[in-house]
Amino acid sequence: MATTPKPGARAASLRRRRIFSSLTVNGILALICLLWTLPTIGLLVSSFRTREDIATSGWWTVLPHREWVQTEEQAIPDDLDRTQAMTINGVTATFEEFRSGVTTDDGKKLVWVGNRRTGVMQIQEQQWDTKANFNLKNYENVLTGKEYTVVSADGSARNEQGDDMSGAFLNSLVVTVPATLIPILIAAFAAYGFAWMRFRGRKVMFAMVVALLVVPLQVALIPILRDYTSLGINGTFLAVWLAHTGFGLPLATYLLYNYISQLPRDILESAFIDGASPFTIFTRLVLPLSVPALASFAIFQFLWVWNDYLIALIFLGGQQNAQVLTMRLAEIVGSRGQDWHLLTAGAFITMLLPLVVFFSLQRFFVRGLMAGSVKG
Amino acid sequence: MKTTTEVNIPGSTTSSEVSLPRMLVGLVILGITGVVFWLGFRFLRDSTAPQLITALIAIIWGVGGVAALFTGANMLVESFSGDWQRRIQPYVFVGPAVAMLSWFLFIPTLRTLWQSFFDASSTRFVGLDNYVATFTDRQMLLSFRNNLIWLVIGTGACVVLGLLIAVLADRSKFETLAKALIFMPMAISFVGAGVIFRFIYAAAPAGEPQIGLLNSIVVGMGGKPQTWLQWSQPWNNMFLIIVLIWMQTGFAMVIFSAALKSVPDDLLEAARIDGATEIDIFLKIIIPYIKGTIITVTTTIAIFTLKIFDVVQVMTGGQFGTDVVATQFFRQFFVSRNFGYGSAIAIVLFIAVLPVMIYNLRQLRNQEAF
Structure with missing residues (x-):
């Protein structure tokens, strides 16, 4: 009798357990989200910091933190035997230990600066500090195609060549817009044909579309480069559009077929009966009805082309003034991989438009992902 | 799904003539498209105009060209009699896609396979050596x-x-x-x-x-x-x-x-x-x-x-x-x-x-x- 818990107590314990488990779930999820976002935040914050700050301190130092700051400097008595442990300001340590800093009892730090014979002792104290000096200088320098002047800390000035990211941004746009719209147009016609027309070779042709979905595009690069060379279009935007159109078509056709074949057939039939030609039905009826599918593939293809590196590298390769953003960024990585002030700003410029598209049209993008399986 | 083509296309039983005006319009559109394509191609290949202008022309040229191509081809097809129209039209719809797929993925795969049996400069047959x-x-x-x-x-x-x-x-x-x-x-x-x-x-x-x-x-x-x-x-x-x-x-x-x-x-x-x-x-x-x-x-x-x-x-x-x-x-x-x-x-x-x-x-x- 006495051991049976009251219903109220049981419910309370259940509720407690629910709250606890909801805390764990949300806690772990928040942790993962933080972990996932941190790399991008680091990049973004760094891109606004000054050249010197980036080179000498981590981006997290923009947050208020305790830092050792030098308060005074003192000479080291000449008569000390520097090969053994020494006692300075009441602390006994070897030269090596002083070099890496020794903390005293009153919270100060002694750091030996310079070499064993002529060095001096720095006395540092912990103070609150924040390295939040933000500006747009990195963006200006990486965007411009002209030379700019860099003044070093010691006052000397030198000229550096800008990376012309603004030109590359424009090139990326020129490559991406047609390379997104052309395959959509071609694929929409084909999808309608496959879904609502019967003709010889339909099965074989559609099987080809499906088979080509997963073909790795490496398989196609060498022959296409040869064709382009004989056509004389190597290194032109046209070459890149055609390539992206060809490589994007299997997924585009497949996705749009799935959607267009599901359109209500009585609408299309009544249009036929009213005397509309297939072309009219397609442009006046099927295209407007398929906007969600068209949009989701458009976003997919846009991100794919904008972020592509391999195809641009191969077909635009030698043309310095036709380089797209990914190529330009990769080039900066290769030639000045330690210039983090330029790399962070440059990387963020490449990400800007995709992130805007992504966050504003996420819903469509997700729908497109669901519908399509794999891309070659 | 299966009976789509049974839908009657009006005119398919009555008219059996070729509509000349439509055919002409279609041919003209295709012709103009061809010329503009070629001019645009020459312009874009050799252009020294400012980047933004080239970009805009390129976008209009590329997208508009494809749209015009489809329109012209359809005009041409619709100038035929019902039966022929019904037979040819599907290929106007799926043809460009199939052609592009063949050029860019299907045939290259075969060509790459063939080439993999040749030496570095693709001149001498080396059998399975590369593999x-x-x-x-x-x-x-x-x-x-x-x-x-x-x-x-x-x-x-x-x-x-x-x-x-x-x-x-x-x-x-x-x-x-x-x-x-x-x-x-x-x-x-x-x-x-x-x-x-x-x-x-x-x-x-x-x-x-x-x-x-x-x-x-x-x-x-x-x-x-x-x-x-x-x-x-x-x-x-x-x-x-x-x-x-x-x-x-x-x-x-x-x-x-x-x-x-x-x-x-x-x-x-x-x-x-x-x-x-x-x-x-x-x-x-x-x-x-x-x-x-x-x-x-x-x-x-x-x-x-x-x-x-x-x-x-x-x-x-x-x-x-x-x-x-x-x-x-x-x-x-x-x-x-x-x-x-x-x-x-x-x-x-x-x-x-x-x-x-x-x-x-x-x-x-x-x-x-x-």
């Missing part, structure tokens, strides 16, 4: 090993983490925000992600301030800074794979998340009433229920890892034992100009995805419409 080289060259074997690491660990981690996050998000109050944050890296290029992670892995000599997040943590805990990407092989590959995981987990999560929502609530409720624990429910109900989705996501990411190129190229260039098949291909093709060897490597990649292709085709055959 023998592919499977005996030390650097190639290393690449295969690395691709296998990518395949197993990269795919595995993306799928497991994606599923875990999808389940957590499903029970959380800030699901939409969490999913958007995890999904976001998908919008970033691999080159950009390469920069982001090179920054995280950046190493300064011991004693100097560490600006790379990872080394700063390691030093903060009393360790020594490491140059992670040159670290003990093959473990340095992990630091590249992390980039893939960061980018592709979001994809897996979004798809799994949708699949989880399709698991019927009463099924889960019934299991709970029967006293099943949450882990039991997850393993014995949810996993079997979304098995198909798990397979699809796994294959998609697996194919992706087989072709992985950008990350490696940007972060290490294939040095320090991080080469993969696609970077090897690129080097043979682009740097060494060894077309035979490059083709053989591409065909090996192709053979690796062949099972998936066959599976997809089988699935297609089972569909009612085909």
Whole structure:
């Protein structure tokens, strides 16, 4: 009798357990989200910091933190035997230990600066500090195609060549817009044909579309480069559009077929009966009805082309003034991989438009992902 | 689906003549399109106009040209009598797509296969020599090993983490925000992600301030800074794979998340009433229920890892034992100009995805419409 818990107590314990488990779930999820976002935040914050700050301190130092700051400097008595442990300001340590800093009892730090014979002792104290000096200088320098002047800390000035990211941004746009719209147009016609027309070779042709979905595009690069060379279009935007159109078509056709074949057939039939030609039905009826599918593939293809590196590298390769953003960024990585002030700003410029598209049209993008399986 | 063509096209029984005006209009449109295409092509190839103007012309020329091509071809077809029109029209609709696919994927695959039996300059037939080289060259074997690491660990981690996050998000109050944050890296290029992670892995000599997040943590805990990407092989590959995981987990999560929502609530409720624990429910109900989705996501990411190129190229260039098949291909093709060897490597990649292709085709055959 006495051991049976009251219903109220049981419910309370259940509720407690629910709250606890909801805390764990949300806690772990928040942790993962933080972990996932941190790399991008680091990049973004760094891109606004000054050249010197980036080179000498981590981006997290923009947050208020305790830092050792030098308060005074003192000479080291000449008569000390520097090969053994020494006692300075009441602390006994070897030269090596002083070099890496020794903390005293009153919270100060002694750091030996310079070499064993002529060095001096720095006395540092912990103070609150924040390295939040933000500006747009990195963006200006990486965007411009002209030379700019860099003044070093010691006052000397030198000229550096800008990376012309603004030109590359424009090139990326020129490559991406047609390379997104052309395959959509071609694929929409084909999808309608496959879904609502019967003709010889339909099965074989559609099987080809499906088979080509997963073909790795490496398989196609060498022959296409040869064709382009004989056509004389190597290194032109046209070459890149055609390539992206060809490589994007299997997924585009497949996705749009799935959607267009599901359109209500009585609408299309009544249009036929009213005397509309297939072309009219397609442009006046099927295209407007398929906007969600068209949009989701458009976003997919846009991100794919904008972020592509391999195809641009191969077909635009030698043309310095036709380089797209990914190529330009990769080039900066290769030639000045330690210039983090330029790399962070440059990387963020490449990400800007995709992130805007992504966050504003996420819903469509997700729908497109669901519908399509794999891309070659 | 099956009876679509039985729909009557008006005029198909009555008129049997060719409509001349329409045919003329169609031909004129096609002709103009052709001329404009050619002029635009010449202009764009040799242009020295400001970039923005070239860009705008290029966009209008490219997109408008294709639209005009379709319109003109349709006008032309519609000028024929009903029967002919019905016979030809489908090919106007699917023809351009099929032609492009043939030019850019289907025929190149065959040409690459053919070329893989020839030497570097594609002049002398060498039989299977390139394939023998592919499977005996030390650097190639290393690449295969690395691709296998990518395949197993990269795919595995993306799928497991994606599923875990999808389940957590499903029970959380800030699901939409969490999913958007995890999904976001998908919008970033691999080159950009390469920069982001090179920054995280950046190493300064011991004693100097560490600006790379990872080394700063390691030093903060009393360790020594490491140059992670040159670290003990093959473990340095992990630091590249992390980039893939960061980018592709979001994809897996979004798809799994949708699949989880399709698991019927009463099924889960019934299991709970029967006293099943949450882990039991997850393993014995949810996993079997979304098995198909798990397979699809796994294959998609697996194919992706087989072709992985950008990350490696940007972060290490294939040095320090991080080469993969696609970077090897690129080097043979682009740097060494060894077309035979490059083709053989591409065909090996192709053979690796062949099972998936066959599976997809089988699935297609089972569909009612085909």
